[in-house]
Amino acid sequence: xxxxxxxxxxxxxxxxxxxxxxxxxxxxxxxxxxxxxxxxxxxxxxxxxxxxxxxxxxxxxxxxxxxxxxxxxxxxxxxxxxxxxxxxxxxxxxxxxxxxxxxxxxxxxxxxxxxxxxxxxxxxxxxxxxxxxxxxxxxxxxxxxxxxxxxxxxxxxxxxxxxxxxxxxxxxxxxxxxxxxxxxxxxxxxxxxxxxxxxxxxxxxxxxxxxxxxxxxx
Amino acid sequence: xxxxxxxxxxxxxxxxxxxxxxxxxxxxxxxxxxxxxxxxxxxxxxxxxxxxxxxxxxxxxxxxxxxxxxxxxxxxxxxxxxxxxxxxxxxxxxxxxxxxxxxxxxxxxxxxxxxxxxxxxxxxxxxxxxxxxxxxxxxxxxxxxxxxxxxxxxxxxxxxxxxxxxxxxxxxxxxxxxxxxxxxxxxxxxxxxxxxxxxxxxxxxxxxxxxxxxxxxxxxxxxxxxxxxxxxxxxxxxxxxxxxxxxxxxxxxxxxxxxxxxxxxxxxxxxxxxxxxxxxxxxxxxxxxxxxxxxxxxxxxxxxxxxxxxxxxxxxxxxxxxxxxxxxxxxxxxxxxxxxxxxxxxxxxxxxxxxxxxxxxxxxxxxxxxxxxxxxxxxxxxxxxxxxxxxxxxxxxxxxxxxxxxxxxxxxxxxxxxxxxxxxxxxxxxxxxxxxxxxxxxxxxxxxxxxxxxxxxxxxxxxxxxxxxxxxxxxxxxxxxxxxxxxxxxxxxxxxxxxxxxxxxxxxxxxxxxxxxxxxxxxxxxxxxxxxxxxxxxxxxxxxxxxxxxxxxxxxxxxxxxxxxxxxxxxxxxxxxxxxxxxxxxxxxxxxxxxxxxxxxxxxxxxxxxxxxxx
Numbered sequence: 001x002x003x004x005x006x007x008x009x010x011x012x013x014x015x016x017x018x019x020x021x022x023x024x025x026x027x028x029x030x031x032x033x034x035x036x037x038x039x040x041x042x043x044x045x046x047x048x049x050x051x052x053x054x055x056x057x058x059x060x061x062x063x064x065x066x067x068x069x070x071x072x073x074x075x076x077x078x079x080x081x082x083x084x085x086x087x088x089x090x091x092x093x094x095x096x097x098x099x100x101x102x103x104x105x106x107x108x109x110x111x112x113x114x115x116x117x118x119x120x121x122x123x124x125x126x127x128x129x130x131x132x133x134x135x136x137x138x139x140x141x142x143x144x145x146x147x148x149x150x151x152x153x154x155x156x157x158x159x160x161x162x163x164x165x166x167x168x169x170x171x172x173x174x175x176x177x178x179x180x181x182x183x184x185x186x187x188x189x190x191x192x193x194x195x196x197x198x199x200x201x202x203x204x205x206x207x208x209x210x211x212x213x214x215x216x217x218x
Numbered sequence: 219x220x221x222x223x224x225x226x227x228x229x230x231x232x233x234x235x236x237x238x239x240x241x242x243x244x245x246x247x248x249x250x251x252x253x254x255x256x257x258x259x260x261x262x263x264x265x266x267x268x269x270x271x272x273x274x275x276x277x278x279x280x281x282x283x284x285x286x287x288x289x290x291x292x293x294x295x296x297x298x299x300x301x302x303x304x305x306x307x308x309x310x311x312x313x314x315x316x317x318x319x320x321x322x323x324x325x326x327x328x329x330x331x332x333x334x335x336x337x338x339x340x341x342x343x344x345x346x347x348x349x350x351x352x353x354x355x356x357x358x359x360x361x362x363x364x365x366x367x368x369x370x371x372x373x374x375x376x377x378x379x380x381x382x383x384x385x386x387x388x389x390x391x392x393x394x395x396x397x398x399x400x401x402x403x404x405x406x407x408x409x410x411x412x413x414x415x416x417x418x419x420x421x422x423x424x425x426x427x428x429x430x431x432x433x434x435x436x437x438x439x440x441x442x443x444x445x446x447x448x449x450x451x452x453x454x455x456x457x458x459x460x461x462x463x464x465x466x467x468x469x470x471x472x473x474x475x476x477x478x479x480x481x482x483x484x485x486x487x488x489x490x491x492x493x494x495x496x497x498x499x500x501x502x503x504x505x506x507x508x509x510x511x512x513x514x515x516x517x518x519x520x521x522x523x524x525x526x527x528x529x530x531x532x533x534x535x536x537x538x539x540x541x542x543x544x545x546x547x548x549x550x551x552x553x554x555x556x557x558x559x560x561x562x563x564x565x566x567x568x569x570x571x572x573x574x575x576x577x578x579x580x581x582x583x584x585x586x587x588x589x590x591x592x593x594x595x596x597x598x599x600x601x602x603x604x605x606x607x608x609x610x611x612x613x614x615x616x617x618x619x620x621x622x623x624x625x626x627x628x629x630x631x632x633x634x635x636x637x638x639x640x641x642x643x644x645x646x647x648x649x650x651x652x653x654x655x656x657x658x659x660x661x662x663x664x665x666x667x668x669x670x671x672x673x674x675x676x677x678x679x680x681x682x683x684x685x686x687x688x689x690x691x692x693x694x695x696x697x698x699x700x701x702x703x704x705x706x707x708x709x710x711x712x713x714x715x716x717x718x719x720x721x722x723x724x725x726x727x728x729x730x731x732x733x734x735x736x737x738x739x740x741x742x743x744x745x746x747x748x749x750x751x752x753x754x755x756x757x758x759x760x761x762x763x764x765x766x767x768x769x770x771x772x773x774x775x776x777x778x779x780x781x782x783x784x785x786x787x788x789x790x791x792x793x794x795x796x797x798x799x800x801x802x803x804x805x806x807x808x809x810x811x812x813x814x815x816x817x818x819x820x821x822x823x824x825x826x827x828x829x830x831x832x833x
Contacts, residue, residue, distance in 0.1 A: 012240055013235075013238040013239060013240030013241075013470065014240070014470065016228060016234040016235045016237075016238050016470070017235045017470040017471060018235070018471070020472075021235065021470055021471045021472060024472065024476075025468075025470055027522075027524075028468060028521070028522035028523060028524070029522055030522075031522040031523075031524050031554070032519070032520070032521065032522025033522075039554070057234065058228065058229055058234065086242075086522060087242070088240060088241055088242040088468070088470065089240055090240055090470075201222060201225075201226055202229075
């Protein structure tokens with residue numbers, strides 16, 4: 001039995017499937033590809049399969065990972081090829097590695113957000129967003145299982161950059177992510193929408209995951 | 219296929235995975251390389267429609283043809299529909315994202331009467347005129363098939379042509395004719411007239427219906443322009459050669475029946491008198507063990523599903539069920555695939571069968587005695603006795619099960635309050651059987667669910683002339699059932715009587731109901747099968763507004779002489795047989811099943827299946 005970390009992208013139509021659906025979808029792909037997963041030995045055996053960090057609905061993921069346990073060793077290239085043959089187009093496996101860190105060590109995630117404003121010029125929007133992000137208090141509603149609370153986004157904006165180009169506004173952000181604290185990039189967009197009351201079309205990509213020392217998750 | 223306009227909407231709706239396509243095994247072709255684009259429309263949500271076997275079969279079959287591209291369309295849920303209407307996005311097909319109104323042919327599958335408003339709403343959302351006569355061109359042709367096509371009259375004004383019976387052959391013949399007609403620049407009328415000559419095609423506009431002045435029943439149905447006087451259904455007689463897909467689309471999101479489905483036979487030997495499917499799909503035709511085994515393997519290999527459901531109207535009636543299960547278990551266990559058997563009969567649940575399905579994950583057991591007393595079970599020809607039921611639950615309890623669900627119907631012909639009490643008594647007998655079981659696990663309790671639906675008389679059954687219980691009577695019967703249950707180990711639930719009433723109206727309705735459906739669509743009615751949407755008072759208003767008395771259709775007893783709205787459609791079952799069966803029902807006299815003895819229903823005209831096998 002060997003634990004391996006599968007790296008994949010979640011894009012296209014696959015952005016719109018929830019974490020639970022993703023898990024089901026991936027299990028089926030393993031089954032279809034006849035990759036011998038290790039099954040839990042409990043009352044209701046199921047394949048051992050854990051995702052490093054769930055991705056919110058609608059967000060594209062460029063460096064997602066899941067850990068599986070294999071019954072026996074399979075060459076890296078074959079594993080990648082077989083899995084991609086069995087997965088739907090929106091989920092693309094690009095690497096298989098031995099896990100170095102534990103998923104619990106993940107503390108930050110980096111995002112690229114692209115905004116296409118509907119009624120103002122990009123430069124203007126970028127300017128107002130920068131102004132907004134430099135105010136000491138940016139209060140937004142954060143929903144969680146235990147209810148909705150209001151939080152100040154400001155302390156989390158240390159690694160956020162705003163730029164413009166091609167009629168679009170780009171925001172690069174490194175935000176807390178993981179089991180301890182989580183700031184969904186959607187909250188930044190909520191803040192822009194409520195404070196600046198403007199309409200825009202947005203695309204969010206999660207580009208990478210990091211530990212507390214900002215070392216890339218491996 | 220998603221454009222930016224659509225992506226904006228997706229951010230605002232629940233379960234966006236319903237609206238994006240791109241699933242494993244979905245078929246994408248280059249529109250430049252196909253002649254006919256077919257939009258297969260399921261008038262319900264993605265999760266319901268994607269669970270439907272008929273759609274999977276026809277989708278794959280159509281797409282096997284290089285020159286046809288068949289795509290899927292489902293009814294968007296309320297939030298998505300609102301977004302689409304507000305943003306001017308017409309109904310689109312999942313594979314290409316192209317608007318449905320640009321397709322050549324549109325095909326609706328009619329699985330239940332309560333989806334009729336969704337058919338109209340989907341046409342409207344597609345920007346296609348609802349009425350056939352308002353669509354003069356050859357594109358798009360709007361077609362429909364499925365079980366409710368056996369009485370399609372309430373949709374006669376809207377649908378250009380109906381497919382009667384099994385679609386595997388007739389659909390492709392009509393698509394081929396469509397291709398020819400388009401090449402020859404035919405008019406739509408000419409295409410429809412030519413199509414009406416194909417066996418299994420019903421073109422409602424080619425029939426003139428007249429009504430009697432005195433009792434408002436049908437006077438006559440006259441064919442026009444050489445259309446056949448009666449339209450015969452199509453059947454596939456050789457199940458081993460009949461097309462079956464080797465792959466299903468595997469949805470991203472969880473659907474209602476999220477597993478591989480293998481059809482093991484079509485038709486049913488039983489002839490339960492309330493059951494429309496039991497008559498519509500005659501005669502019984504089985505697939506061979508070898509074919510089933512091969513098809514199951516292919517499905518699992520191409521989908522990755524780890525569960526196969528063996529589908530039919532009554533799985534334990536498959537003549538070689540144990541041989542089949544042994545054959546499947548040969549490989550399924552190693553491949554970690556489980557086999558499930560829905561639709562088990564009370565008298566078909568043996569120890570052997572149980573030990574085989576026990577190897578898979580165990581859920582509750584469900585049986586359908588349908589009626590509470592032996593007398594009423596004889597009336598409906600459900601040839602099952604209380605002893606058999608108790609023996610079966612004993613087998614199940616011995617095997618470790620402790621949850622049993624029993625299905626019943628309220629409002630069956632000749633039913634009395636005594637029969638209702640019988641339902642509760644049967645439930646109690648099952649509870650008692652559990653505690654009498656010597657191998658009962660200590661400290662485990664039993665849970666029996668009595669699920670009572672409202673009987674709705676359907677066309678092509680011996681009860682097609684029967685009045686449906688009124689909503690008031692149905693409520694009284696439900697209350698009575700509840701008052702007869704004396705233990706918390708028995709749980710009662712039932713189907714809403716209001717929706718059953720509407721179902722009854724449309725099931726035996728005629729063309730005059732088209733006006734009501736059109737009005738209902740105007741008022742924004744949809745998803746009648748969902749309690750979020752359905753409102754009987756609103757429907758009564760629609761009927762009033764259209765001058766229609768719905769009880770004329772639901773609660774009226776018809777005479778055997780009356781011309782029924784579906785009399786010009788022929789499903790191989792003779793009316794004289796249905797009358798005979800109805801009269802036997804009144805005498806609580808049963809009819810043997812097709813394997814025991816032929817009852818000359820008429821299905822032998824197809825010269826195959828059980829009708830010609832050695833008994």
